[in-house]
Amino acid sequence: MDVQRLELLRELADRGSVTAVALATHRTPSAVSQQLKVLEREAGLPLTQRQGRGLVLTDAGRALARSATDVAVSLAKATALWDEFRNLATGEVSLVTFPTAGQMLLPGVIKHLRPGLVLNCADEDPELSDFPAFTAEYDIVLAHSMSGQLSWAGRGLKVVPLMTEPLDVGLPVGHPLEDRAWVRPSDLIGETWIGVTDGYPFERILHAIEQEAGARLSMSQRFADLALIESFVIAGLGIALVPRYTSGGGQPGRLVLKPLRGIESERQIVALMRPDRAERLAVRTVIEALQSEAARVQQSHTAH
Amino acid sequence: MDVQRLELLRELADRGSVTAVALATHRTPSAVSQQLKVLEREAGLPLTQRQGRGLVLTDAGRALARSATDVAVSLAKATALWDEFRNLATGEVSLVTFPTAGQMLLPGVIKHLRPGLVLNCADEDPELSDFPAFTAEYDIVLAHSMSGQLSWAGRGLKVVPLMTEPLDVGLPVGHPLEDRAWVRPSDLIGETWIGVTDGYPFERILHAIEQEAGARLSMSQRFADLALIESFVIAGLGIALVPRYTSGGGQPGRLVLKPLRGIESERQIVALMRPDRAERLAVRTVIEALQSEAARVQQSHTAH
DNA sequence: ATGAACTGTTTAGGCTAACTACATGGACGT
DNA sequence: ACGTCCATGTAGTTAGCCTAAACAGTTCAT
Structure with missing residues (x-):
């Protein structure tokens, strides 16, 4: 019946170990263990179970815990x-954010935040980490997914969509397709691709292109960092799928973007939060700022 | 942020005085005052205000408090x-209940309750007291109202309808209308009425009859107790509006009931609860027993 | 007007309950 | 078999909430 103890149980569900809960709540493991024991006695039935x-x-x-x-x-x-x-x-x-979203949104958001509201940001590699798990550690988690593909469904997290970013085909200057307004999957047969490491959302779209064009794509490299990929494209070593709003940060003007038709090629950028944290006024304020900044970015690209 | 303190504020909203809250929560007024002060300091703005x-x-x-x-x-x-x-x-x-509902429902409910679940009942005169206010004191409040007429709306209480009980015209044996299957307001012009004291729901229906029949009713007596009213009707001193399922408890067979047509003549019997209390499993169980008992009573009357 | 009875508040002090520090006992990996 | 990493006991400390009693303002009656 005590809220603090219930909270402890929920933390245990999120973090998976007494020590982790103790660390997160600034207590000793002993204190956590004792409180869980009291809760269990009150409940009258076993809530936890030793495993190893x-x-x-x-x-x-x-x-x-739910x-x-x-x-x-x-x-909250x-x-x-x-x-x-x-x-x-x-x-x-x-x-926390993955790098490209942070580069695109965070400077504008922090600039427009009222003084007194401090936003502490960090970035993580989306490929290496389980992003939804970061909601235990951070108030807001910026993640991306293919449209409709929600890998974090069913975890009881709050999902706020921020923007839909098209994934274009990035070409070097002088490429045969340079003067086209847009390209289709069949146009891309025979090209050499600079790919991304496994697990990245881009992966799925490349597979879809293969299926649509009816041919295997040849993948020469596999990188995680977008700037690295772009430098390879610019050097004429291949073409790549790049997010429209965040590409060209390194070498502006030397990369040509072509919209891809005949296939849905976009990624959704969303904010993930634990539902209780999502209710905090400060958090809600930041989310609103993220939404308006995302809208601003999107509009500035469709305008010209 | 502390739940106990928030609860105290809510109790204050419900009961209206520090002393009453202290009494209800088994504390001294001093403790309540101190906790409210802490809450106010945490909130950073005045939550209470002295008045007299x-x-x-x-x-x-x-x-x-909401x-x-x-x-x-x-x-809960x-x-x-x-x-x-x-x-x-x-x-x-x-x-708590008003007398007639208790007489009709409670014995059957308590009989079918599992052992270990104790139901403590009390009765109150609905005329003298503000029934919704009893939700602060009791888990379940049985109240009645005219159909659609919800005097307890907007207080944030949970309302569970239990049954709709017709209000019939009670006649003495030998009355000219005795052989009719039902009566209309115009049939009742010229009758002497045994009324109920002001504020009772019956009151409104009597007014509606007056309006429908186009004539003033003569009201010879005004009682609160149903058995008393019935004894006057049986003695031939007048006719009265009586609830169909609960009448005739005192002297069975000597009172004749006639349905009233041409006017909606019924009362709704409902259970009122504070929303948190309504969630308790024991309370929900009792509510379910009340609903099935109400259905049983209603069916046993429509059957024969 | 003045005291009695009612409010809610202050202060001091005790007691419960949750914490830390340290020690113990399994489970895993080398 | 040893060290390590967990979770859990035990004892002592501390912080917070409560009671008790005195205090202060408001209402009402005499």
């Missing part, structure tokens, strides 16, 4: 309400 | 969830 040297939740424990989320959400709504009364969207908000 | 020798909430305080209800609801849902896991709808549930 670790601790996992039972079914009952998981169910209780309802603990609802409690946390309504509590209450504090947000009185923050609104004081008209203070103040405090610290933490955020 | 009492204390009233500010707008901010009321808003915060969101405190949401917190209480989700917390969590405890109900783990009660379901243990499969124990156990504990005590308190209930």
Whole structure:
């Protein structure tokens, strides 16, 4: 019945170990263990279970942790309400992003944030890490996915779409397709591709192009960093799929972008949050800033 | 941010005085005052305000109290969830009713309740008291209203309809209308009525009859107790509006009931609850028992 | 007008409960 | 078999909430 203890159970569900919960909540593991034991005694049935040297939740424990989320959400709504009364969207908000989204959105967002609201940002490689898991650590997680492809569904996370960014074909200056307004999958047969490492969303679109064009693509390189890929394209070593709004950051004007038709080629950029954190006034303010900045970026590209 | 303190604020909104909150929560007024002060300091703005020798909430305080209800609801849902896991709808549930509903429903409900679930009942005169206010004191409040006429709307209470009971015209044996299957308002001109005291829901229907029949009704007596009214009708001193399912408890067979047509003559019997209490498993179980008992009563009357 | 009875508030002090520090006992990897 | 990494006991400390009693403002009656 005690909220603090329920919160502890929820943290355990999110983080998976007593030590991790203790670290995150600035307590000793002993304190966490004791409180969980009290909760279990109150509940009258086992909520956790030893597994090896670790601790996992039972079914009952998981169910209780889920309802603990609802409690946390309504509590966060209450504090947000009185923050609104004081008209203070103040405090610290933490955020992780994958590099290109951060480059595109964050400078503009931070510039327009009211003083008193501090946004702490970090970047992570989306390929190496389980992005949804970062919601335990950060208030806001910027992630990307193919349209409709929601790998983080069913985890009880709040998903806010920020923008849809087209993925164009990047060509070097002087390429035969340079003067075309747009290209189709069949135009791309025989080209050499600069690809990305496995697991990246671009991967799926390349497969779709193969299927549509009816031919295997030859993939000469596999990189994770966009600027590196672009430098290869500019050097004439191949062509690549690049996000329209974030490409050309390194060497402007020397890369030619062609929209891809006949296939849906875009990625969705979304913000992921734990539902309770999403209710905080400061967090909501940052999300709104992200949305308007995303709209601004998108509009500035469609304009010219 | 502390739930206990928010709860205290909500109790203050419900009960209106620090002393009443202290009494209800088994604390001294001093403790309540201190906690409210802490909450106010945390909030950073005044939540309460002195008025005379009492204390009233500010707008901010009321808003915060409302969101405190949401917190209480989700917390109650969590405890109900783990009660379901243990499969124990156990504990005590308190209930107030107006006399006739209690007589009609409670014996059957209590008989079918599982052992371990204790239902503590009390009755109150609906005329003397503000029934919705009892939700602060009791888990379940059985109240009645005319159809559509919801005097407790907008208080944030949970309303569960239990049954619709027709209000018939009660006649003495030997009355000229005795052999009619039903009566209309115009049939009732010139009759002497045994009325109920002001504020009773019957009152409105009597006014509606007057309007429909186009004549003033003569009201010879005004009583609150149904058995008393019936004894006057049986003695031939007048006719009265009586609830169909609960009449005739005192002297069976000597009162004749006639359905009233041409006018909507019924009362709704509902259960009122504070939304958080409505989530408790034990409370939900009692509500379900009340609903099925109400259905049983209603069916047994329509059958023969 | 003045005291009695009612409000809510202040202060001081005790007690419960959650924490830290340290020690213990399994489970895994080498 | 040893060290390491977990989670969990045990003892002592501390912080926070409560009671008790005195205090202060408002209302009402005499």
